[in-house]
Amino acid sequence: MPTPPDAIGFTQDPLDRMSEKRDDETFLASLSEDAATRFLLFANNNVPLFKRADGHDPLFLAHEAAQFGTPLQTVLLGRDADRRALFACSVDTTAEAAADALPGASVEAIELRPVAMQGLVAPPLVSALGEARSMLDWHRRHRFCANCGNPTDSAGAGWRRICGQCGAQHFPRVDPVVIMLVTDGERCLLGRQPQFATGMYSALAGFIEPGETFEHAVYREVLEEAGIRCADVRYFASQPWPFPSSLMIGCFARATDTEITVDEKELEDARWFSRDEVRAMLDGTHPQGLNAPKAFAIAHHLLKAFVEGD
Numbered sequence: 214m215p216t217p218p219d220a221i222g223f224t225q226d227p228l229d230r231m232s233e234k235r236d237d238e239t240f241l242a243s244l245s246e247d248a249a250t251r252f253l254l255f256a257n258n259n260v261p262l263f264k265r266a267d268g269h270d271p272l273f274l275a276h277e278a279a280q281f282g283t284p285l286q287t288v289l290l291g292r293d294a295d296r297r298a299l300f301a302c303s304v305d306t307t308a309e310a311a312a313d314a315l316p317g318a319s320v321e322a323i324e325l326r327p328v329a330m331q332g333l334v335a336p337p338l339v340s341a342l343g344e345a346r347s348m349l350d351w352h353r354r355h356r357f358c359a360n361c362g363n364p365t366d367s368a369g370a371g372w373r374r375i376c377g378q379c380g381a382q383h384f385p386r387v388d389p390v391v392i393m394l395v396t397d398g399e400r401c402l403l404g405r406q407p408q409f410a411t412g413m414y415s416a417l418a419g420f421i422e423p424g425e426t427f428e429h430a431v432y433r434e435v436l437e438e439a440g441i442r443c444a445d446v447r448y449f450a451s452q453p454w455p456f457p458s459s460l461m462i463g464c465f466a467r468a469t470d471t472e473i474t475v476d477e478k479e480l481e482d483a484r485w486f487s488r489d490e491v492r493a494m495l496d497g498t499h500p501q502g503l504n505a506p507k508a509f510a511i512a513h514h515l516l517k518a519f520v521e522g523d
């Protein structure tokens with residue numbers, strides 16, 4: 214079994230979340246006043262803001278963050294490797310209004326996916342932005358109690374919401390997804406969804422349903438999408454995927470038959486690929502221009518491990 218790489222996007226240098234401090238109001242107030250504290254700002258449509266100079270800087274100082282008005286939501290993300298506290302803030306602005314919000318500096322709103330894909334910021338910041346995006350998106354979509362329908366309020370430094378009417382507590386959720394590379398020993402099974410970029414094939418994936426283990430979800434999804442039965446599911450690595458809040462559980466599985474029947478509601482195509490073909494797809498040298506997900510996605514690392522001889 215290959216060692217999972219440390220280069221998977223959104224996984225590098227996770228913050229110290231200081232979860233035991235989330236209800237310590239004195240501590241939280243001291244962080245807000247600490248000059249080292251930094252703020253990751255998101256426009257209210259969940260797009261991160263960057264100060265533009267030589268590069269893309271998502272770390273706003275307190276007085277810079279204040280230029281965007283009182284945040285709609287604040288979450289304590291944690292402390293980084295330099296022991297600076299990072300907060301995520303949703304601010305009530307648009308990309309156009311944000312551009313000129315800071316005197317003497319330009320600000321740009323860029324969706325997180327291209328930021329991660331193109332490596333516009335260092336990997337630890339990609340991880341922090343991912344955590345921030347999932348949390349702010351959760352707050353934006355959970356303003357009302359799922360139990361009684363009344364408004365809820367943020368508590369615990371942004372890590373739960375409480376209903377003022379019935380007292381129910383609501384916690385941020387993570388949706389588990391299995392992503393699996395099915396092999397028959399020499400070849401692997403890849404599929405193409407209609408919305409993929411031209412020529413791209415990737416590992417099959419699907420949400421885990423209530424009552425399923427991740428192994429059962431792998432068997433079901435592969436059978437549904439490609440008509441292939443498989444066995445011997447082996448865990449590889451996982452990846453938080455903040456669109457909006459999934460956890461990708463990367464696995465290998467062994468096919469026990471090879472006759473593909475594509476579910477055309479889910480996939481445009483599914484095929485077996487040899488190691489040489491996958492190597493060419495990862496290198497960008499495939500003769501038909503077929504390609505595979507980039508290194509920030511866990512699928513890339515499953516394919517790389519397969520090519521390297523898993």
Ligand SMILES: [Zn+2]
Pocket residue numbers: 358359360361362363376377378379380381
């Ligand atoms: Zn309620």
